Amino acid sequence: xxxxxxxxxxxxRSSIVLSYGGGILFVxxxxxxxxxxxxxxxxxxxxxxxxxxxxxxxxxxxxIPESDIAIVLNIRLPRVILAALVGAAxxxxxxxxQGLLKNPLADPYTLGVSSGSALGAVVVLYAGVSLPVLGSxxxxxxxxxxxxLTLFFILAFVRWIEKTLRxxxxxxxxxxxxxxxxxxxxxxIALTGEELRQIISWLLGSVSMRGFEYAGLMLPFFIIxxxxxxxxxxxxxALVFGEETAKTLGxxxxxxSLLILTGASLLTGSxxxxxxxxxxxxxxxxxLVRLLAGPDHRLxxxxxxxxxxxxxxxxxxxxxxxIAPSELPIxxxxxxxxxxxxxxxxxxxxxxxxxx
Amino acid sequence: MLExxxxxxxxxxxxxxQQLQFHVDAGEILGIIGPNGSGKSTLLKxxxxxxxxxxxxxxxxxxxxxxxxxxxIAKQIAVLPxxxxxxxxxxxxxxxxxxxxxxxxxWFGRDSAGDREKMEExxxxxxxxxxxxxxxxxxxxxxxxxxxxxxxxxxxxxxLLLDEPTNHLDISFQVQLLDTLKQWSREKGMTVIAALHxxxxxxxxxxxxxxxxxxxxxxxxxxxxxxxxxxxxxVYEAKxxxxxxxxxxxxxxxxxxxxxxxxxxxxxxxxxxIEQQADYVMITSSxxxxxxxxxxxxSGFGWHSCFLYKRMEEQAEEKQKQQFYELLDERKTKKHExxxxxxxxxxEIAASYxxxxxxxxxxxxxxxxxxxxxxxxxxxxxxxxxxxxxxxxVSRACYDKQIQTKGASADKLDVSTAAVLIAASQRxxxxxxxESYSLLSTKIAQAVYHVVFDEVEEEWHENQQL
Numbered sequence: 001x002x003x004x005x006x007x008x009x010x011x012x013r014s015s016i017v018l019s020y021g022g023g024i025l026f027v028x029x030x031x032x033x034x035x036x037x038x039x040x041x042x043x044x045x046x047x048x049x050x051x052x053x054x055x056x057x058x059x060x061x062x063x064i065p066e067s068d069i070a071i072v073l074n075i076r077l078p079r080v081i082l083a084a085l086v087g088a089a090x091x092x093x094x095x096x097x098q099g100l101l102k103n104p105l106a107d108p109y110t111l112g113v114s115s116g117s118a119l120g121a122v123v124v125l126y127a128g129v130s131l132p133v134l135g136s137x138x139x140x141x142x143x144x145x146x147x148x149l150t151l152f153f154i155l156a157f158v159r160w161i162e163k164t165l166r167x168x169x170x171x172x173x174x175x176x177x178x179x180x181x182x183x184x185x186x187x188x189i190a191l192t193g194e195e196l197r198q199i200i201s202w203l204l205g206s207v208s209m210r211g212f213e214y215a216g217l218m219l220p221f222f223i224i225x226x227x228x229x230x231x232x233x234x235x236x237x238a239l240v241f242g243e244e245t246a247k248t249l250g251x252x253x254x255x256x257s258l259l260i261l262t263g264a265s266l267l268t269g270s271x272x273x274x275x276x277x278x279x280x281x282x283x284x285x286x287x288l289v290r291l292l293a294g295p296d297h298r299l300x301x302x303x304x305x306x307x308x309x310x311x312x313x314x315x316x317x318x319x320x321x322x323i324a325p326s327e328l329p330i331x332x333x334x335x336x337x338x339x340x341x342x343x344x345x346x347x348x349x350x351x352x353x354x355x356x
Numbered sequence: 357m358l359e360x361x362x363x364x365x366x367x368x369x370x371x372x373x374q375q376l377q378f379h380v381d382a383g384e385i386l387g388i389i390g391p392n393g394s395g396k397s398t399l400l401k402x403x404x405x406x407x408x409x410x411x412x413x414x415x416x417x418x419x420x421x422x423x424x425x426x427x428x429i430a431k432q433i434a435v436l437p438x439x440x441x442x443x444x445x446x447x448x449x450x451x452x453x454x455x456x457x458x459x460x461x462x463w464f465g466r467d468s469a470g471d472r473e474k475m476e477e478x479x480x481x482x483x484x485x486x487x488x489x490x491x492x493x494x495x496x497x498x499x500x501x502x503x504x505x506x507x508x509x510x511x512x513x514x515x516l517l518l519d520e521p522t523n524h525l526d527i528s529f530q531v532q533l534l535d536t537l538k539q540w541s542r543e544k545g546m547t548v549i550a551a552l553h554x555x556x557x558x559x560x561x562x563x564x565x566x567x568x569x570x571x572x573x574x575x576x577x578x579x580x581x582x583x584x585x586x587x588x589x590x591v592y593e594a595k596x597x598x599x600x601x602x603x604x605x606x607x608x609x610x611x612x613x614x615x616x617x618x619x620x621x622x623x624x625x626x627x628x629x630i631e632q633q634a635d636y637v638m639i640t641s642s643x644x645x646x647x648x649x650x651x652x653x654x655s656g657f658g659w660h661s662c663f664l665y666k667r668m669e670e671q672a673e674e675k676q677k678q679q680f681y682e683l684l685d686e687r688k689t690k691k692h693e694x695x696x697x698x699x700x701x702x703x704e705i706a707a708s709y710x711x712x713x714x715x716x717x718x719x720x721x722x723x724x725x726x727x728x729x730x731x732x733x734x735x736x737x738x739x740x741x742x743x744x745x746x747x748x749x750v751s752r753a754c755y756d757k758q759i760q761t762k763g764a765s766a767d768k769l770d771v772s773t774a775a776v777l778i779a780a781s782q783r784x785x786x787x788x789x790x791e792s793y794s795l796l797s798t799k800i801a802q803a804v805y806h807v808v809f810d811e812v813e814e815e816w817h818e819n820q821q822l
Contacts, residue, residue, distance in 0.1 A: 102443045238454050240444060245437055247406050249511070250430025250458035295444035 019299065023306030027084060030310035034080035034317050035072045039324045042068050051077070082215045083207045083316040083330075084309035086275045087285075089222055089267035091308025094282030095289070095300050096229050096264040099236040100257060101167045108268040108282035110171065111261070112178030116150025117143045117272035118203065119181045125199050126188050140217055140273040147269030150177060155261070165257045166243070204329035205278035207316055214274045221270035228263025229301055232256055236297040280334040281308055284342045291349050311338070357382045357547050358403065358515055362412035365402045366571075371410060372398040373571040382514070383545040385538065387552050387562030389582075391592050395571040396551035397438065400517050403549065404433045416515065430458035434513035436504055438520050445491040448503050452479055452488075455510030478509035482536070498529035505533070509540075516540070518550040522557060530554075534561045559583055559606045567591065583607045624731040624781040625716035636683070637665040637722050644693070645729065645779035648739040651697050657736070660695040660779070665722045668698040697725040697775045717796075719803055725775040726750060726808075728800060733786040734778075738793045742778050742800065749801040750774055753808035 036047040046064060050072045053060055060069055093108040101110065108114060121143040131138045158165060158173045185203075192199060229236075235256040238246040243253045268282070285308045286300065293299050315333045322328055358380040366372035373395035380386050388396050401407040403414055405421045414421045416432055434455070455478065456471045479485040482502040492500060501521070508516055516537070522530040538561060540546045552558040558565060558579070565582040567575040569591045575582045585598045588609065597610040620643055621627040631638045644659040666683070669676055676698065684691050700723065716731040728746060787793035 099444075104443060234454075234457060234460070237446075237450070238457060240446070241440070241442055241451075241454070242437075244401075244406060245435075245440075247426060248404055248430060248433075248435035248437070249454055249507075250425075250427035252426045290444060294450070295446050296450050 016299075019293075020302060023303055027306050027309045027313075030313040031080050031084060034083070034313045035076040037317055038071075038076060038321060040071060042072060047072050078210060078212045078215060079207050079316065080313050081212070082210050082218070082274060083312045085215055085218050085222055086207060086271045086278065087281055087312025088305040088309040089218070089225065089271040090278065090282035091285035091289075091304040091311070092226060092229055092301055093264040093267040093271075094308075095286035095297070095304040096236065096260055097282075098286055099240050099295075099297055099300075100260050100264070101171055102240055102242065103167075103171065104287065105283075106171070108264065108271070109178070109277065109279075111151070111174040111265060111268075112154060112176075112181065113147050113151050113265045113269050114272045114277055115178040115181035115185070117147035117269050118277055119184055120144075120146030121202060121273065121276070122185055122188050122199050125195055125202060126192055128195070137213070137217065140214060143273035144221070144269055147265070147273065150181070151262070151265045151269070153177065155258070164243070165254055165261075170261070201329060202276045205276035205331040206327075207275050207312075207330060208320065208327060210274065218270045218274045221266045225263045225266035225270070226305065228259050228266070232260050232263070233297040233301050236260065236301075237295075240295070276331070278312070278331045278334060280331070280338050281312055284338050285311055288342055288345060291345050357384075357417065358549070359415045359418070360403070360412070361415070363402055363409045363414060364411040365407050365409040366398060367407075369410075371571065373402065373568070375412070376573050377412075378566060378573070378576055380515075380547055380549060382547055383541050385541050385548045385550070385561060385563045387550055387558040387565045387579075388568065389552055389555060389558050389565055390568030390574075392553075393570075394568040394591075396568060397519055398571075399568070400435070400519050400549070400551055403515075404435050404517055405429050427458045430511060432513055433515045433517060434508035434511040436501075436508050436516065436518045436521055438523065440500065440504060442492055445493055447489055447491055448479070448484055448495070448506075449475070449488045451492060451503055452484075452506045452510050455507040458511060474512065475506075475510050478506040481509060482506040497524050498526065498532075501525060501529070501533065505536070513546065515547040515549065518548070520551055520553055522552070522554060530557065537561070555583060555588070556608050559608060560601065560604060579606055583609060620781070620783050623716055624783070625718050625729060628718065628729060630720075635667050638687070639663040639665075639720065639727075640689075643781060646734070646782045647695050647777055647779040648736075648743060649695050649697070649775075649777045650743075651695070651775050651777070657739075658692075658695065660693055662689045662694040663727065663777070663779075664694055664696045665725055666696060666698055668700055695777060695779075697722075697727070697777060699723045699725050699775065717800060717803075719800070719807055721807055725777070726804065727777040728779065728804070730778070730780045730796070730800075732780055732784050732796070733782050733788075734780040734793070735786075735788050738787045739778050739780070741790075741793060742797050743776055745797040745801045746776055746778070746804050747774070749804040750776075750808050753805045757809055 032044060032048050032051065035051065036042050036044050046068060050060065050064060050069055052058075054073055054077075090108050094106070097106040097108060097110055098104055100106075103110075121139050123146075124139045124142050129138060130136070131142075134141050154170075154173050154177050157177070158169050161169055161173070189196065189199060235246070235251050238249045238251045239253065239257065239260075241249075243257075246253050246256075271278075286304050289300055289303045289307055293303055312330070312334070315337055316330050318337060319328045319330045319333045322333075360376050360378050363376045364371050364374045376399065378386075388399060390396055398407065402409055405414075405424070405426065408422070416424075416429075421429060452475050453471075456475060459471065459474075476485065479488060482505050484499065484502050484506050487495060487499065487503070492503060495503065518537075521533055521537075525533065534557065537548050537550070541548050550562075552562075562579055564577060565575075565579050566573065567582050567587070574591060575584075575587060583598065585596055588596050588598075595612040595614075597612060598607050599610065600606070601608050624641070624643060624645075627641055627643065629640050631640070640662050642661070644661045646657065647660050647663075648657055649655055664680070664683070666680065669679070671679075680696055681691060684694060718729040720727045720729075726746060728742065730742075734742070785792075787796060
């Protein structure tokens with residue numbers, strides 16, 4: 001038996017409050033680090049003072065320079081919040097997809113909703129359109145809408161193939177749709193001229209230069225999606241053992257699967273719309289949490305939210321500091337940082353298990 | 357308890373089971389048997405609402421399943437599945453906890469103290485409490501099965517459905533699992549419905565059996581009536597033998613392969629080799645004979661290739677067995693292949709008779725023990741018939757001799773102690789009907805009569821001379 005892991009699991013189980021508290025603390029620390037560090041370093045005491053006062057809408061004292069306040073609140077904070085939201089959304093969606101599809105290789109992009117969102121965004125970039133009223137929001141709004149259309153199409157397609165929502169069929173339908181949409185993405189990339197760089201960098205993903213508005217745009221989808229997933233966390237535990245088994249345990253599998261799919265797709269679609277297709281977070285963060293806290297979704301989902309949020313804030317920090325003042329694409333950093341960490345954890349867990 | 361009314365159901369509009377009609381009482385164990393593809397699993401799915409019937413209805417305690425939610429059904433019916441998918445490393449406790457799902461309410465659905473108590477009880481009853489914090493992966497097949505059983509039990513069901521629960525389990529686990537189910541059905545009044553592929557297991561543990569053939573209800577009733585030889589042979593398309601369980605009033609079935617690799621000598625009777633020693637006689641053969649013996653060692657039916665006639669000592673039975681095993685070791689023969697007759701003394705082979713004509717048979721009489729070898733195929737009924745005929749012939753021969761010699765002693769061949777052994781090669785002509793074997797038995801009885809009569813005469817002469 002794996003004692004350290006078992007201890008952690010028992011510990012986490014017996015004190016849900018502690019794990020939530022720890023998670024929130026972790027995200028908070030990551031965010032403070034995120035607003036403090038960068039091309040211009042601001043002391044943590046100053047940045048946390050600024051954040052604290054901003055939170056309660058208290059006037060800033062004279063001793064804090066105006067420029068620091070502007071950097072923290074106007075430049076870095078929106079970026080950090082967006083990174084946290086996107087990271088949390090992708091990690092939670094990944095955990096839900098892996099559980100629902102009973103497939104450790106599933107990630108938020110398995111279903112193909114992200115391809116729909118990406119295609120919408122790339123079309124906007126390629127055509128250079130800007131709809132009236134929406135203005136600069138044209139891209140994320142179109143992206144969310146195309147993401148939704150894709151989800152509806154996939155679900156209708158699965159229903160058309162068979163009455164029940166079988167996971168194998170969902171995965172296959174997702175693969176069909178995402179490769180079909182992916183071909184259009186490739187087509188646009190092949191046809192494009194000057195927008196190429198813009199499109200590629202959007203596809204690699206970024207949370208920079210987005211402002212609070214993007215975070216605000218994503219927030220409602222994030223909340224609804226998260227509520228849908230959290231409301232089905234026990235059902236997810238049952239669904240991991242197969243639909244038939246879940247049914248015998250009393251789970252209304254059709255309805256619950258649909259709710260989980262919708263919730264995870266909302267999270268994924270909105271995250272892709274505001275930040276592009278950031279890879280790795282949705283695949284690896286749930287596995288990382290599972291290694292530490294076990295596969296019980298009642299704990300896995302909230303902890304994935306916290307870990308994903310903190311992780312993406314830290315990787316974004318890396319992306320903009322490693323070769324400052326230039327920025328690296330965040331999607332590159334997630335894998336660069338995440339893969340070795342995951343590898344080490346996996347090595348430890350499997351070795352301990354064999355010994356145990 | 358559970359009522360199945362004229363149910364037809366299947367997949368994709370294609371009916372797999374048709375017009376099933378039965379009911380199961382509380383605390384009853386119903387075994388569902390039938391060949392692969394006969395609809396056992398489909399029927400179970402219809403019983404827990406995993407499939408909706410095309411026609412007819414299933415009701416539990418007079419409430420149709422269609423008017424219940426999946427959760428309400430799960431409060432009453434638990435299922436032990438045949439295939440167990442599991443992708444991630446769940447602990448035993450987490451798996452068992454899922455069994456409480458139908459009883460938990462609300463958005464949070466936290467485990468109450470009652471839930472924990474029920475879980476612990478379920479784990480204790482299935483003896484998996486000691487694995488509570490281990491992952492499912494680290495357990496053996498039988499232990500995993502018990503964990504899933506604990507999960508089903510945590511549901512506190514009235515009805516437990518099992519789909520081939522003994523698949524991939526050792527005999528010891530099979531017996532353990534089914535004994536547990538039997539105990540629950542008796543003590544908790546839990547109704548158990550199990551699809552079983554092992555007919556003998558089904559016969560022992562089921563109160564009633566439902567035989568499915570191609571989705572149709574072929575028979576329903578007590579194991580002794582459902583496991584009817586000719587019925588099973590048509591349904592399973594295999595040759596079967598039915599026998600009774602040695603200690604239970606339940607039938608057991610035996611399969612017969614189509615091809616038998618054993619080779620037989622041209623004449624099984626001539627193949628018998630007789631060897632006379634000072635204190636024993638041994639008859640050996642290159643083939644196995646199915647024998648019915650009235651003797652203590654190897655009594656009843658058995659398959660033997662060696663027949664030992666040994667003097668009975670004035671000793672305890674255990675001691676005699678011991679001596680017998682020592683002798684076998686010395687002779688390098690195996691005890692399970694040897695039939696033994698313990699006789700008051702060992703004389704020369706008093707008499708023997710070998711029939712030349714078809715069917716071949718041989719009679720050996722050695723100091724009060726009568727052995728009959730028949731080169732033919734006998735049913736068990738034929739064996740008992742022959743046994744009776746032979747004993748009758750022996751006693752008549754003794755009686756007639758007594759009259760002829762006017763009461764002179766014939767106690768050397770006392771009927772009351774006469775040991776009789778009937779052996780048949782179980783090949784060639786079949787003696788199944790009374791008609792076919794009565795002719796042979798008359799012939800044998802006559803031969804036995806004459807041989808015994810003559811032997812008694814010889815012994816009588818010997819006695820006279822003394």
